[in-house]
Amino acid sequence: MTAPSITWDGLRNALVSLSVERKLFGGIPLPVDGLDLILEEKRPDQEWARFRFRDDPRQANFECSHEDVDEREQIRNKWFSHSTRSSVWIVWKGLPGEPGFKVEAVKEPWGWYQEALGKLTMTMDTLSAAVGAYGFDAEMRALAKLAGLVGEHRFNLYVMTGVLAETSKRSGVSYLFRRLRPTIALKTPCDGEKLHFLAALCMHPIGYYGNTWAGAMVPTDDLIAHLLLMRADEHLFWRRCNQHTIDAKEAGL
Amino acid sequence: MEGCLEVLNVGAGDLKIEFDKDSDAEVKRAAEMIQAMMKQGYAILIEKEDGTHERVSSFDPKINCYIVGDRKKGRGKYRTAPVRKTRATAVARSAGG
Numbered sequence: 560m561t562a563p564s565i566t567w568d569g570l571r572n573a574l575v576s577l578s579v580e581r582k583l584f585g586g587i588p589l590p591v592d593g594l595d596l597i598l599e600e601k602r603p604d605q606e607w608a609r610f611r612f613r614d615d616p617r618q619a620n621f622e623c624s625h626e627d628v629d630e631r632e633q634i635r636n637k638w639f640s641h642s643t644r645s646s647v648w649i650v651w652k653g654l655p656g657e658p659g660f661k662v663e664a665v666k667e668p669w670g671w672y673q674e675a676l677g678k679l680t681m682t683m684d685t686l687s688a689a690v691g692a693y694g695f696d697a698e699m700r701a702l703a704k705l706a707g708l709v710g711e712h713r714f715n716l717y718v719m720t721g722v723l724a725e726t727s728k729r730s731g732v733s734y735l736f737r738r739l740r741p742t743i744a745l746k747t748p749c750d751g752e753k754l755h756f757l758a759a760l761c762m763h764p765i766g767y768y769g770n771t772w773a774g775a776m777v778p779t780d781d782l783i784a785h786l787l788l789m790r791a792d793e794h795l796f797w798r799r800c801n802q803h804t805i806d807a808k809e810a811g812l
Numbered sequence: 813m814e815g816c817l818e819v820l821n822v823g824a825g826d827l828k829i830e831f832d833k834d835s836d837a838e839v840k841r842a843a844e845m846i847q848a849m850m851k852q853g854y855a856i857l858i859e860k861e862d863g864t865h866e867r868v869s870s871f872d873p874k875i876n877c878y879i880v881g882d883r884k885k886g887r888g889k890y891r892t893a894p895v896r897k898t899r900a901t902a903v904a905r906s907a908g909g
Binding site for chain 1: 818819820821822823826827845848849852853854855857858864865866867901902903904905906907908909
């Protein structure tokens with residue numbers, strides 16, 4: 560007699576039961592082979608972010624020797640410099656207050672080819688996350704919910720294009736809510752002004768997969784979170800989002 | 813309007829909690845969940861009768877109502893929305909992006 564095979568749906572359902580038992584109302588995200596799972600930092604179940612499948616080369620348990628890791632060196636910050644088109648890493652060598660402590664800035668220049676490759680990698684990793692993490696039924700339920708929030712015409716447009724547009728009556732800012740991409744905020748023209756890009760707003764409730772645009776929730780649920788927060792509390796929406804510039808890889812443009 | 817609370821959820825799609833108007837026990841259970849969610853930093857967004865949305869600032873379990881606005885500022889500065897008659901959606905805190 561062979562053991563029953565485990566399916567992604569079966570695993571997902573098991574996590575649903577576990578999340579109810581642990582009062583994690585948003586559920587427990589499914590780890591995806593080869594991708595980092597980043598959870599909201601105050602969640603008590605951070606062990607899921609450290610989970611690795613058996614064949615994953617980034618195993619959770621790794622025996623360090625004295626030669627391969629210098630634990631006194633650490634990356635303290637990282638950003639993209641638009642003026643020099645480079646990634647900048649701030650590295651601490653040693654510990655503050657100790658003799659020999661140094662702070663170094665390391666630059667990694669990005670040419671146009673690397674930038675395009677970076678976006679392509681992100682696109683492919685997003686697809687990988689979707690294959691592993693998302694249930695089709697959950698996305699269908701989210702679509703049904705969205706249909707009730709936006710009306711037939713705009714819902715049809717969203718299904719066809721993956722984009723939903725809405726202008727805030729409060730602020731006059733126009734938003735392009737996009738499936739599996741950050742929301743674009745635009746200042747709409749008035750009296751001959753040009754359309755002005757404000758920011759690409761990225762926010763994933765509960766968790767997301769590192770270096771992808773994939774949140775832990777199905778794509779339309781992520782979009783619903785953006786839409787409803789914008790409608791109900793626009794300030795909170797902007798506060799909770801990471802705001803990317805138009806040329807950042809993360810903006811998805 | 814029938815009251816219900818939908819929690820945007822990673823596994824099964826939305827977790828939907830419907831309030832049985834005739835069951836005080838159901839409403840009490842839901843009230844406990846709402847308080848637990850707000851403590852975990854969930855934003856609870858309620859739908860008004862005109863179709864617009866607003867964010868709940870607190871919850872009063874004694875009267876089983878969402879509170880919108882600031883009660884400390886006195887009458888006229890807040891309003892209540894009973895859970896049995898309000899459609900709400902709960903959104904968890906962000907992990908970033």
